Amino acid sequence: MSAAAFVTVNQGIGKMKFNVKKVKGGVDTVFLIPAIIFVLIAELVPVIYTTYLGFMQWDIINPPKFVGISNYIKVFTQPELLNALKNTLYWVVGTLIFAVGFALFVAVLLSNVKGRVIFKSIFFIPSTLSPTVAAIVWRRTLSSQMGALPSLLALFGINMHPVLTNTHINTFVMIGVWTWQFFGINLILFLVGLETIPREPVEAAMIDGANERQAFLYIIVPLLRPIMLLVIANSLINTIRMFDIPWVMIQGGPGRASETLAISLYRESFLLFKMGLGSAIAVVISILTLIASYRYIMILGRKRG
Amino acid sequence: MDRAIKKGLTYLILVVLSIIWVFPLVSMLVIVIKSPEEFNQLHYWKLPLIKNIPRNLITNFLMAWRKSQIGKNFINSLVYAFSAGIGSAIIASLAGYSLVHLNVKKPHVWFLGIFIGNVFPFQMFLIPLYVFLNKLGLYDTRTGLIIVYVGICIPFALFVYRNYAYTLPKEIFDAAKVDGASKWKAYLRIFMPMSKPAFTVVFIFQFIWTWNDLLFGLILSERYRPVMTALSKLQGARGGVPVTVLITGALVASVPTIILLLSLQKSFIRGFTLTAEK
CATH class of the missing domain: 1.10.3720.10 (MetI-like)
Structure with a gap:
């Protein structure tokens, strides 16, 4: 065997070994392939494409045209979109106060009373409905034409003004509908958290002269942190992209008065065919969501094992 | 605050909330037991004749499901x-x-x-x-x-x-x-x-x-x-x-x-x- 041949064979073996190793790793990676394909198609490529479209002007028919950041400037200057930004902020803050804060308050109340199961069940019922159905139900309940509540109040001689077409209050009414729907889940999560809190530190603090409010603020709240973080993050993530309830109840109206960012996105892209502007709104929604849920995502995505 | 008053207040809040929570659901039930004509003619909170209810439910269901x-x-x-x-x-x-x-x-x-x-x-x-x-x-x-x-x-x-x-x-x-x-x-x-x-x-x-x-x-x-x-x-x-x-x-x-x-x-x-x- 000549030296050259030896080298070739040796290289061949080296290559083979390399290949065998690669195939071995490859076999295990096969299990990941379906997940990767689906996530690429449905999520990762769309994220890149939407980001790209955010810098374009595109009506779907003609080729996209690069317009720099003018779509983003529109998001923060066009009156309808600024209004949507403001409404989205109302949604975020409103649900934090009512669907989260008030749920915690009621959970604490419930943890000290008998008949807890009955109340818990009552509050949980709306969670079994979809936001679409909740919106349909409440629209009927509040409607000034044969709505349940105005009809009931009329029996007592009270004339109820229409609430959904009143632009000063309709967003808050709809935040109420959302609270009606998600209060139960948050409440149960808080109750789960409260049940796991040992009684000793609370009692010890009370013996040391802490009042109930202090015990709540300085002992219960810190111990509830993991659950709080979960509920708050969930609330933020869901309300920054709020669509279903304001859309089904009043299509973001009257006019565009109660539009949220998600509704603006839908209207600009799929009704007015401004795909670029729609994409820019999507990017803004994403950035807001990322900022709001940064900590939560870090915890979910952390290394294990 | 007195314990009894506190307890009473707690239950009051819970009961009022429960009523708000159940109200829209009850009012939907009042709708589905009526026929479309009855809904238009009767007052919202006036119930239809009991013998009509099964028929109304079925009619509403079939109209929703098929039509x-x-x-x-x-x-x-x-x-x-x-x-x-x-x-x-x-x-x-x-x-x-x-x-x-x-x-x-x-x-x-x-x-x-x-x-x-x-x-x-x-x-x-x-x-x-x-x-x-x-x-x-x-x-x-x-x-x-x-x-x-x-x-x-x-x-x-x-x-x-x-x-x-x-x-x-x-x-x-x-x-x-x-x-x-x-x-x-x-x-x-x-x-x-x-x-x-x-x-x-x-x-x-x-x-x-x-x-x-x-x-x-x-x-x-x-x-x-x-x-x-x-x-x-x-x-x-x-x-x-x-x-x-x-x-x-x-x-x-x-x-x-x-x-x-x-x-x-x-x-x-x-x-x-x-x-x-x-």
Whole structure:
């Protein structure tokens, strides 16, 4: 065997070994392939494409045209979109106060009373409905034409003004509908958290002269942190992209008065065919969501094992 | 404050809240037991004759199911929700199994690469998916929507399966290897049967999410609309559908999620708290 041949064979073996190793790793990676394909198609490529479209002007028919950041400037200057930004902020803050804060308050109340199961069940019922159905139900309940509540109040001689077409209050009414729907889940999560809190530190603090409010603020709240973080993050993530309830109840109206960012996105892209502007709104929604849920995502995505 | 007063106040708050919570549901029941004519003629809170109620319920149901085509959309949603629930669970279980119990290089990077899909709001995917499905001829097809729903469901499903896979002892899989079982066999015979709790959580969450979806249905379908999208369109239709029929349709569309949540409430809450654990 000549030296050259030896080298070739040796290289061949080296290559083979390399290949065998690669195939071995490859076999295990096969299990990941379906997940990767689906996530690429449905999520990762769309994220890149939407980001790209955010810098374009595109009506779907003609080729996209690069317009720099003018779509983003529109998001923060066009009156309808600024209004949507403001409404989205109302949604975020409103649900934090009512669907989260008030749920915690009621959970604490419930943890000290008998008949807890009955109340818990009552509050949980709306969670079994979809936001679409909740919106349909409440629209009927509040409607000034044969709505349940105005009809009931009329029996007592009270004339109820229409609430959904009143632009000063309709967003808050709809935040109420959302609270009606998600209060139960948050409440149960808080109750789960409260049940796991040992009684000793609370009692010890009370013996040391802490009042109930202090015990709540300085002992219960810190111990509830993991659950709080979960509920708050969930609330933020869901309300920054709020669509279903304001859309089904009043299509973001009257006019565009109660539009949220998600509704603006839908209207600009799929009704007015401004795909670029729609994409820019999507990017803004994403950035807001990322900022709001940064900590939560870090915890979910952390290394294990 | 006096203890008794405090207790009384607590119950007062709870009872008032309960009334607010139940009121719209009761008022919907008052609607569905009336015929469309009775609803228009009687005062809202005046009930129809008891002997008419069964007939009204059936008439409303048939009008919603057939004439307003809620039945067709209901079946569509069943197809979508089962596909998304089972499909994402199978795909995520394969991935979760390989990330934790096989020798995938840099498993954490792969996990983050897939999980990142869960980080973005759905709005980020809407326009591209609309464009892709149109280009592929899959706009307004069940196949198109199934691909989208399964894809959207995978990141969370993987999160659940991966967390669950860590709780299964590695020794079992090592023992199976020693006994000569292949990786696929270990997956089918050991991982799958042992990860039933993960399946339950994934299935409930993704079935309900898909069932409740309005937005993707609104943008990606016309003839093959899921039921929530169809309902929202029915409500929007001016002067088209009688109120009693619309509300009956909404109640019928809620039956699957009500059944699922009431029978599996524990697993549902468990799925939520899973993400808050250390």
